[in-house]
Amino acid sequence: MPGHSPILNVNGLSLWYGETQALRDISMEIMDRAVTALIGPSGCGKSTLIRCFNRMNDLVNGCRTTGTISFHGQDIFCHQTDAVSIRQRIGMVFQKPNPFPKTIYENIAYGPRIHGVRDRKQLDSIVEESLKRAALWDEVKDRLDDSAMGLSGGQQQRLCIARTLAVGPDVILMDEPCSALDPIATAKIESLIDDLKKQYCVVIVTHNMQQASRVSDYTGFMYLGELVEYDRTVHIFENPAKELTENYITGRFG
């Protein structure tokens, strides 16, 4: 696709949970420094797909895959690939904000510490930089030692984004990041996503089609485990190639 270069290459990916096939032969290129949205009805496999990108499905019993996902030329599923380092470079933000029951500062510093950063000054600067990039710094800079649990839902979600940024990822996966937030907090996250794509690859799963059309450069429509259509967002929402996509986005489904 013009203007962007791929950072993740998905090739013939299929996935089973036990006997149930959740993904069917998916191939797609996820572009760097762009926002890719995955849309589709519940159970279509979009969350399963982004969980493959940082091997979160490893944690599910009876889950197996065929096909490959390459990230910087390295197969994510390969046994030599370290899942922890993959998750450092491909971070994830979840539907419900899930800050640790610690201070705001400690939430951000936690990841870098685990990865071996001990120097207080360096940690301070990582915390400040991450909070700034997550557009939260101005709201919390005077109360970094307060509990993160005292923040509003929208602030907690931006804190979780900052926590992801603190370990220096290339890719940020977001699974319904705004579904628990009010419209104002949602608008803040959306404009943050727009900023983040200048430096990161963002992949977002959303049920909200207007959100997909507002924030993303590329949109993938999934149905029953298949990637039905994947194209530039303007194309998907102005003139989709597949009738199934058209029916879904215009609400003529079922």
Added chain:
Amino acid sequence: MSDKFHDEIAALKQEVLVLGALSRDMFTESLIALSKRDRTRASSVKAKKSELNAGVARLEDEIFQTIALFQPVARDMRVLICSLAMVSALERIGRYGKDIANLVLELPERPCAPEATSLFHMGDLVTGMIDDSLRAYGTEDLSHIAEHSGRDDTVDALRKTIFRESLTHMLEDPRNITPCASYGMIARYLERCADHSCKMAEKVHYMVTGERVEIK
């Protein structure tokens, strides 16, 4: 919600077709008024202007509201965008009908003025184009507008012919200057109406296929 929305879109298309019938009617009635030098008919065309204005304003409001409330995408959005363009083209066509009616009211009685046969031939062609643009919009069948480009060329050629004919009549007899100047003007209006039909055809093509084409 979606059923309600799609019912609204269907109802809106019907309203655009009703406005189309009014606008077409103003256009064809003005030409009949011209051919019969029927001042009463010309006056009744003029009187329809306020109905046209009200219809245009109401449809524009409805389209804006539908966009604001339902945030349509894909084909639904294209139908609304096309409908909005149709409304403004139909408004222009209706107004040209009113402009022709105005000229009819100023024309001298026959037999002073020469006949304007080519003008009526041109009017028939343009009426056919307007009808087919509306038909394509209503049925989403693009075969109705497939020949628009060629028909528009014929209309353009007729306008040039009428201009020359009018000049000849004016040179022959200065008393022809007033009616023939009007004929030249009317030929120009008809040509513009053909252009608006082509514009409608382009939008209908976009609505149905999502692809932009130029029809001229």
